[in-house]
Amino acid sequence: MDQATIESWVREWPGVSHEIKWHDDLVFMVAGKMFCVYCFQGKYRGQVSFKVEDDRFLEITDRPHIVPAPYMARAHWVSVLTSAAMPAEELKTLVRHSYELVRNKLTKKQQRELGSGAAPQ
Numbered sequence: 481m482d483q484a485t486i487e488s489w490v491r492e493w494p495g496v497s498h499e500i501k502w503h504d505d506l507v508f509m510v511a512g513k514m515f516c517v518y519c520f521q522g523k524y525r526g527q528v529s530f531k532v533e534d535d536r537f538l539e540i541t542d543r544p545h546i547v548p549a550p551y552m553a554r555a556h557w558v559s560v561l562t563s564a565a566m567p568a569e570e571l572k573t574l575v576r577h578s579y580e581l582v583r584n585k586l587t588k589k590q591q592r593e594l595g596s597g598a599a600p601q
Contacts, residue, residue: 493576504520506520515531517549526562530558532557
């Protein structure tokens, strides 16, 4: 997975912004709340982290090369290691779901301001 691919996925989703944090990570946010982190350089280059539903956390981290995200596991974030053989469409679906999980926790007013959210998958 590469940075351009992830950026192309999230580009059209309402309210998405991104910024570099922690020197090596491109953080994607909706209304200022993180939903995906892509490590673009350094030791963990290519690793993607995102939020999952509480009841799916153990199921997803039981898969090879998917681990609890450092510092964020308590919030049910996972990291897909670069060695994972996950199809791009599955990863895209999981990142979109992370976006929806975070978006749904925004206030109703913030959600309305973002619009319908019916962005293409």
